[in-house]
Amino acid sequence: MAKKENTPTDFVFSKQNYVLLLISLAVIVVGFALLSGGGSDNPNEFSEEIFSVRRLYVAPIIILGGYFLVIYAIMKKPNKEI
Amino acid sequence: MDFLEALILGIVQGLTEFLPVSSSGHIELAQKILGADDLKDKEALLSVVLHAATALSTLVVFRKDILEILQGLISKNKKHITFSLAIIISMIPAAFVGVFFDDFLESLFEGNLLLVGSMLLVTCGLLFLADTAKNTNNEVTVKSALIIGLAQAIAILPGISRSGATISTSVLLGIDRTKAARFSFLMVVPLILGKIAKDLLDGKFTFSSELAAPLAIGFVASFITGIIACVWMIALVKKSKLSWFAFYCLAVGITAILWGLNVSA
Numbered sequence: 001m002a003k004k005e006n007t008p009t010d011f012v013f014s015k016q017n018y019v020l021l022l023i024s025l026a027v028i029v030v031g032f033a034l035l036s037g038g039g040s041d042n043p044n045e046f047s048e049e050i051f052s053v054r055r056l057y058v059a060p061i062i063i064l065g066g067y068f069l070v071i072y073a074i075m076k077k078p079n080k081e082i
Numbered sequence: 083m084d085f086l087e088a089l090i091l092g093i094v095q096g097l098t099e100f101l102p103v104s105s106s107g108h109i110e111l112a113q114k115i116l117g118a119d120d121l122k123d124k125e126a127l128l129s130v131v132l133h134a135a136t137a138l139s140t141l142v143v144f145r146k147d148i149l150e151i152l153q154g155l156i157s158k159n160k161k162h163i164t165f166s167l168a169i170i171i172s173m174i175p176a177a178f179v180g181v182f183f184d185d186f187l188e189s190l191f192e193g194n195l196l197l198v199g200s201m202l203l204v205t206c207g208l209l210f211l212a213d214t215a216k217n218t219n220n221e222v223t224v225k226s227a228l229i230i231g232l233a234q235a236i237a238i239l240p241g242i243s244r245s246g247a248t249i250s251t252s253v254l255l256g257i258d259r260t261k262a263a264r265f266s267f268l269m270v271v272p273l274i275l276g277k278i279a280k281d282l283l284d285g286k287f288t289f290s291s292e293l294a295a296p297l298a299i300g301f302v303a304s305f306i307t308g309i310i311a312c313v314w315m316i317a318l319v320k321k322s323k324l325s326w327f328a329f330y331c332l333a334v335g336i337t338a339i340l341w342g343l344n345v346s347a
Contacts, residue, residue, distance in 0.1 A: 035289040060282040067134060074141045
């Protein structure tokens with residue numbers, strides 16, 4: 001008998017995957033929150049805040065970290081239940 | 083950006099990432115129709131979020147395959163090492179064109195309906211050819227991966243569908259239809275994730291709280307429609323039903339060309 005191939009629709013997650021997904025989404029939200037701000041109330045005034053370390057480096061790295069955590073959450077094999 | 087706009091763009095991204103109708107060609111046409119020349123720049127952050135969503139939907143659909151490949155790499159399984167090598171090689175042409183010629187191609191095609199329409203006709207031809215291909219039993223090899231990679235690089239041109247070009251090339255090379263679709267969708271994931279990382283680390287995005295809800299809606303819409311479109315596309319490729327999209331590309335392509343001729347007259 002031919003070996004059964006993986007069907008594309010066969011992607012059941014365990015509780016652990018969902019918990020990890022929620023954590024990673026929270027990390028992404030924190031990253032986006034850190035990306036905000038930096039604008040000036042007065043359009044004729046330059047705000048140094050737009051080039052802050054928080055916006056330029058910290059926020060993008062946290063967002064990327066969140067995305068990698070999502071990938072881990074999707075790929076993590078559920079623990080086998082006895 | 084409002085909720086409805088984000089929802090529609092999310093659905094469009096989810097569908098066009100997988101269905102062979104050229105998302106970039108449709109964006110060029112939409113810009114011309116709506117008169118919004120800055121559509122791409124204005125939606126840059128949304129575009130990153132939507133592309134992330136479709137990349138993740140690919141991972142969900144092919145989760146088992148990817149896990150199998152990773153396990154195969156650890157256990158030094160020859161078949162999985164060859165497949166991974168094929169994925170890496172297939173990325174090289176598109177990465178090269180993307181890094182060195184992206185701006186040039188964008189300026190060449192921007193607002194040029196004649197060229198976009200002509201490329202849609204090329205997509206149409208490729209899809210018709212794909213449905214006629216026979217003897218599709220082969221595996222993806224390193225050599226065929228390079229040729230499929232070249233097809234992916236050419237598909238950077240607006241109007242040529244990436245999935246259409248890579249799947250058609252694969253089946254014309256005699257690769258099994260299901261494997262061709264799987265390879266086409268997996269080969270682009272590292273490129274998308276790399277592009278997202280580059281865009282984010284360039285530090286060119288700003289975010290405000292009013293963008294949060296539209297971005298979340300766009301993400302969810304793109305993720306769900308991405309999963310549906312990916313599964314649907316695999317079934318269509320398997321049943322040789324790509325000509326449905328060929329007729330669509332033919333109609334849109336001819337309309338774009340006639341419109342382009344009218345504008346230039």
